[in-house]
Amino acid sequence: xxxxxxxxxxxxxxxxxxxxxxxxGSSSPGDGAEDDGQQVRDGVExxxxxxxLEHPWGMxxxxxxxxxxxxxxxxxxxxxxxxxxGEMTEVDGVPExxxxxxxxxxxxxxxxxFGPGQEWVYLxxxxxxxxxxxxxxxxxRGRLVGDTAPRLEDFELLHVATPFSSSTGHFGSRLVFDDNxxxxxxVGDRRERDAAQDLESHWGKTLRLNxxxxxxxxxxxxxxxxAFDAIYTYGHRNAQGMAVDPxxxxxxxxxxxxxxxxxxxxxxxxxxxxxxxxxxxxREYDSGEPIGDLxxxxxxxxxxxxxxxxxxYDDGQEGFPPSGMAFxxxxxxxxxxxxxxxxxxxxxxxxxxxxxxxxxxxxxxxxPMKRACCAMRNGASAMSPWNxxxxxxxxxxxxxxxxxxxCVRPHPDLLLHGLQGVDHAAAGAHAAGDLGQGxxxxxxxxxxxx
Numbered sequence: 001x002x003x004x005x006x007x008x009x010x011x012x013x014x015x016x017x018x019x020x021x022x023x024x025g026s027s028s029p030g031d032g033a034e035d036d037g038q039q040v041r042d043g044v045e046x047x048x049x050x051x052x053l054e055h056p057w058g059m060x061x062x063x064x065x066x067x068x069x070x071x072x073x074x075x076x077x078x079x080x081x082x083x084x085x086g087e088m089t090e091v092d093g094v095p096e097x098x099x100x101x102x103x104x105x106x107x108x109x110x111x112x113x114f115g116p117g118q119e120w121v122y123l124x125x126x127x128x129x130x131x132x133x134x135x136x137x138x139x140x141r142g143r144l145v146g147d148t149a150p151r152l153e154d155f156e157l158l159h160v161a162t163p164f165s166s167s168t169g170h171f172g173s174r175l176v177f178d179d180n181x182x183x184x185x186x187v188g189d190r191r192e193r194d195a196a197q198d199l200e201s202h203w204g205k206t207l208r209l210n211x212x213x214x215x216x217x218x219x220x221x222x223x224x225x226x227a228f229d230a231i232y233t234y235g236h237r238n239a240q241g242m243a244v245d246p247x248x249x250x251x252x253x254x255x256x257x258x259x260x261x262x263x264x265x266x267x268x269x270x271x272x273x274x275x276x277x278x279x280x281x282x283r284e285y286d287s288g289e290p291i292g293d294l295x296x297x298x299x300x301x302x303x304x305x306x307x308x309x310x311x312x313y314d315d316g317q318e319g320f321p322p323s324g325m326a327f328x329x330x331x332x333x334x335x336x337x338x339x340x341x342x343x344x345x346x347x348x349x350x351x352x353x354x355x356x357x358x359x360x361x362x363x364x365x366x367x368p369m370k371r372a373c374c375a376m377r378n379g380a381s382a383m384s385p386w387n388x389x390x391x392x393x394x395x396x397x398x399x400x401x402x403x404x405x406x407c408v409r410p411h412p413d414l415l416l417h418g419l420q421g422v423d424h425a426a427a428g429a430h431a432a433g434d435l436g437q438g439x440x441x442x443x444x445x446x447x448x449x450x
Contacts, residue, residue, distance in 0.1 A: 058107035074104030093152030101168025109175035134164035158213025161202035188238035199227035208232035220271030241325035260319035323350035
């Protein structure tokens with residue numbers, strides 16, 4: 001078995017749990033907005049940057065100015081958002097996308113050395129074949145130019161995650177650069193679970209490319225005639241979050257399971273099989289029967305750092321259907337660090353189904369679970385270049401259109417107000433090292449929203 005190093009992860013919720021149904025995306029800009037500007041949400045000052053976004057999916061801060069962000073909208077728009085003014089300017093030159101099902105314009109990332117002459121913006125999107133009946137995840141890049149009329153110039157297609165499929169789901173599509181400027185791309189299994197184990201398909205894989213779209217010479221399957229050479233890891237269902245740990249340089253990834261089975265993984269095993277569907281905590285939708293072995297039972301797969309097995313936890317919720325993820329490594333939320341088990345470098349991750357932002361701590365012992373900050377839906381979270389701001393897509397009720405918000409700082413008067421502590425076993429979450437032993441981490445739950 002490929003044994004995963006042991007990371008005792010614990011969860012802290014930083015979000016307001018919303019009504020079932022999530023955010024709308026079809027009403028006109030601003031319809032149903034309950035408040036504007038800056039507000040305090042359960043102990044954290046939250047600043048509304050822009051609203052009226054239609055299915056926002058990815059975002060990236062421009063380096064050198066934490067007031068400017070690029071935001072993707074799934075119908076095919078790339079917006080340049082000014083945090084100070086709230087103005088959104090559509091960027092021209094975006095490729096044609098297939099906005100079908102879960103597809104459309106998806107993630108955005110910047111060239112690691114973004115600057116004069118190297119203003120490369122990388123995008124993922126669902127693109128159609130010639131007769132527009134089948135779709136695939138595409139990767140491309142263009143140079144961001146123009147101040148008052150921004151546009152992408154010299155746009156080039158870098159990679160297509162073949163084969164095409166009539167399925168309109170599980171495109172994956174997260175982008176991240178590692179410290180050596182290799183580009184990693186997640187591709188979902190396109191709802192064909194067995195394809196995740198097929199090395200002659202890009203489905204259910206993490207791809208690794210050079211920044212110009214070429215294949216790194218040290219990719220694990222470069223010399224294998226029966227495998228696609230862009231593949232770095234395989235056995236993934238639909239990974240929709242990915243981030244680099246600033247302390248270690250390791251790439252972390254989250255992945256949607258089936259009927260729970262959601263996972264957090266570290267993508268450090270080149271050529272590694274991450275299990276889906278032969279080793280997973282997932283279950284069949286209809287019967288509830290296990291789909292494969294549990295991760296620790298299969299000697300040929302990489303254990304997840306963390307997975308949910310379908311047991312209930314936290315007010316009867318099941319699993320953690322994930323979205324974007326980011327590591328917090330700044331000092332603007334310094335008061336967080338005065339709370340037990342708060343520390344820099346912890347992982348932030350959005351929960352799509354239950355609409356909150358979760359924080360996972362690698363510190364030992366219990367961790368407080370607190371609903372504060374923002375509620376999330378339909379997208380990503382991102383840290384500003386100086387780690388002072390955390391940006392995310394939010395909405396306050398099921399009638400409002402998604403907003404782009406930033407958590408500015410904890411509000412000192414409300415930070416500890418109303419905290420109550422209750423201990424209970426988190427039966428739905430496993431540390432990877434405990435998967436075979438029937439034990440679970442214990443969480444200390446503290447809530448400020450009722």
